[in-house]
Amino acid sequence: MADKKFHVKVTVTLKNGVLDPQGKAIEGALGSLGFDGVGSVRQGKVFDVNLNAASKKAAQEVVSDMCEKLLANTVIENYAVEVNG
Amino acid sequence: MADKKFHVKVTVTLKNGVLDPQGKAIEGALGSLGFDGVGSVRQGKVFDVNLNAASKKAAQEVVSDMCEKLLANTVIENYAVEVNG
């Protein structure tokens, strides 16, 4: 079957309430660099995945599966998948 | 001045041509998990920043400044700032 190319963006973020030491350190550093008014910073990951799939829906599914199996640690992280044609 | 709350999303990605060991390792791991058709994977970071600023534009500016000064290493990374009301 003739697959199409898709560009998929995956965003992985920590679940609510899970401690984010990185975010905390960045908040501190922004403060000491003189940035005021910073309420909170949370850090996450993005993945740009290029892949071949039969359809947009198939791409969405396969990348969600990748998230479950590898890209996200679903015990403490959420993920979002966004497919671009 | 009465500041408003803004939620800003910063995406930091490696510039083209910059080595991405994590992305490469993920490509390999996806392959061995049986995912076919994966062209390339690049890993980046996202930051969710909550801050107070006078306006959307001000928020945009201050966060861009944060990127220049800290959040991104502009020698090897690009950044994008997206402000939500």
Next chain:
Amino acid sequence: MKAAIVQFPGSNRDRDMFAALETISGQPAHKVWHTDTELPNCDLIILPGGFSHGDYLRSGAIAARAPVMRAVATAAAQGVRVLGVCNGFQILTEAGLLPGSLMRNAGLTFVCREVMLEVANPQNPFTCGYTQGEIIRCPVAHHDGNYFAAPKTLAKIESNNQVAFRYANGTNPNGSVNDIAGVFNKQGNVLGMMPHPENLIEAAHGGTDGRRLFEAALDMLESTAA
């Protein structure tokens, strides 16, 4: 010669470095806190290993923006010797005092083991205790030591003889480009390296190959080229 060691929150080989300098020179080094804006009068500034600020965001990134780094940059511009080991190397690249970046190890895991280093340029106050092409032993212990520089920068580093050490005999532990383990700045008074010479300076460490680096930097060698 007087040395100063800069301490950041999360530095953890500062004590190793302090002990090594004292063992070698018999003199305690100054300790400088990351919020200090002035440096004590010294001829050698050392940024030690560790996980400054947890290495959060990027290794060395937050430390590179500490107040003390302005003073370090000024001193470096005046020709004071600056040595960054491991996290110190990462901080120096983040601060723009050395070219290139240290990315995640190619194997993605932390690596602690002994490697072999080839001395690539001994015409320098840090490396003049070694000979050209000499192979020495040195331990590494890092997660982000994969040296990377864009092709143009890399070409410059090579043509200026800015490579201090290369991993030798197939012992590159992290995927560094051109096996680079340590680089100088253009002027040659700033050195950054991933391996830990301070952990191989006495019999108890099982070898003393790291010693000559400090003896050279402290002008303690018998015949130091000026």
Next chain:
Amino acid sequence: MTVQNTQPITPELIAEHGLNEEEYDRILELTGREPTFTELGIWSAMWNEHCSYKSSKKWLKTLPTEGPQVVYGPGENAGVVDIGDGDVVVFKMESHNHPSFIEPYQGAATGVGGILRDVFTMGARPIAAMNALRFGEPDHPKTRHLVSGVVAGVGGYGNSFGVPTVGGEVEFHPRYNGNILVNAFAAGLAKRDAIYVSKAEGVGLPVVYLGAKTGRDGVGGATMASAEFDDNIDEKRPTVQVGDPFTEKCLLEACLELMESGAVIAIQDMGAAGLTCSAVEMGARGDLGIRLDLDSVPIREDQMTAYEMMLSESQERMLMVLRPEKEDEAKAIFTKWGLDFAIVGETTDDLRFSVHHQGEEVANLPIKELGDEAPEYDRPWLEPGTHSPQEPHLFAPPDDYNAALLRLVGSADLSSRRWVWEQYDTLIQGNSLQLPGGDAGVVRVEGHDTKALAFSSDVTPRYVEADPYEGGKQAVAECYRNIVATGARPLAATDNLNFGNPERPEIMGTLVAAIRGIGEACLALDMPIVSGNVSLYNETNGEAILPTPTIAGVGLMDDWSKMARIGTADEGDVLFLVGTEGTHLSQTIYQREVLGEETGPAPAVDLMMERARGEFVLAAITSGYASACHDISDGGLAVALAEMCMASGLGAECEIAITYPHAALFGEDQARYIVAVDNEWANMFAANSEGSGVSFERIGTVQGETLKINDLVDIPVSELKAAHESWFPSFMNPQSVPEAAE
């Protein structure tokens, strides 16, 4: 998730808190009324197995805990042992089994963080760490993921914190498929006259909260650690604690600075059931009441209830009682290190634990009873059965001794753990004299020219399963031997007792017998138990882990220049076997790997013989006769010889007296060592052994590049090494080695 303090106390709620009817009746009596919701949480935290040791206390009391070297035995955050010159070594081991199964990286990382905190809470700077890990069978679908996460987590925390990891264990067995074990050990150095404990003194003094902010992490965690798993495991996930080694490193430096300033009266880290346990302990120990004001507790999440704050297991937090006049100085230190500092209460004279939140008193309980009156059970137990001995002739010999030996050194349990320990910083602090790969990790005592400490962690669960009493003895004996083999004198030990559900009499019987064995061995080998940890309910769907009482020992070396190593034998050295010919093949690695069975009794441990041979080997090493030394354990004499050859890169030619070849080569009889002696000293060594009545045999010479044993074994050392080094990497990276060896 926010449950108000007025939540009615129903039988379901009581059961959810792991409390039975009898326990609840006692709580009603001690409270003098129905407890509030927060109070129920406090009682359950204090009375759960993890904090109260209610099933094991009766038996733990039988362990030897005293000796002239012991400064503080069990009961403090860590044991404290004198090493002379005004110095002490402070150490303990603790499990983080359940959390590591749920989230391997963070579970292992926070386990390391917890044990480091126990050590520096007492004023000691951590100088060495170990990790004893047990995973399910290699083929189990979860194992690889768990190994990689746990190892990365142990390294991620310890490396960043800056403590060298100098030893540990990794084993695989199907009985750990549903319950892995992560036991973390840490040791620190302090001055004998500058040890800090949790006992508060003085009324009206500020109770100070230090370190990281409080979130909802691990709420219910202590309860979880003491509950059996079932398939509903997913529901328990959101309570995962995340470790922040950076904050912990800052906390270490700040605490040590603060102690030096003289501001600290009492200090207690917040571990399981954080604020509750630490506050109660400080008060109860000091015969004081504590009043807490939760509105001052630094929090990082909105709308936290009193219940959540009292039970939160957020990491990197401490509670202290400070001298009021030093408050400003103390605060400055913490600000310098970027840590939260808040006065959250005070000591009182009414022996009540009184907790206030938003203008309301949410708990008011008798503090002594909370601390000391936890139930203590004499659970029914069954004396374990025994196996009759199996003579060597009942076991088939291998078709090919070379193949058998290669198989053993390349097996899952005996292969090199390099893949693991290279992810750990083993060199930091510049004092590591022996790295993982030998018998024990050895670390120089900073500030002293010649002294060093040796560390080893050991247990052979298959022996404990076969015979808990002998297995318990064996764990201590092997630890003793590993320390002796470096030339250090064993000083004291800590234990981590990992077992299944103690409410099952056969499991309880195993625990009882193992403790008896451990106790006897510790007494005979002069290694008092100075701290420890018990992890029960390691079961999934009714299947328990192998009984795993991990023993971690510490030894002292007066002069490290005399130290022995596994790999320092020289060409021409004479090899001696200290001990007798191997005879015991039941429950051996040979039986398991080559014959595919695990049957019969564990090897018996003759403690008098262990002691006598240990003393002899120690004397030989400290008088400088031994150029290398290694104890004989898993895999027997042949594996021990192979390990010495691989470590030195040199071969050996051995001719040994043999009755049953397979038993002589692979038997796992106890109390044995191999010592390499310079040819010049060989006769002297032999005369000394004879003189001291220790059995020995001159078995061969170090030479060439091949290991030869009689006409049975003839393998190039390089081939042994290839088998030994390849198992772990090919297991963890199957894609890079397509046809991974089984």
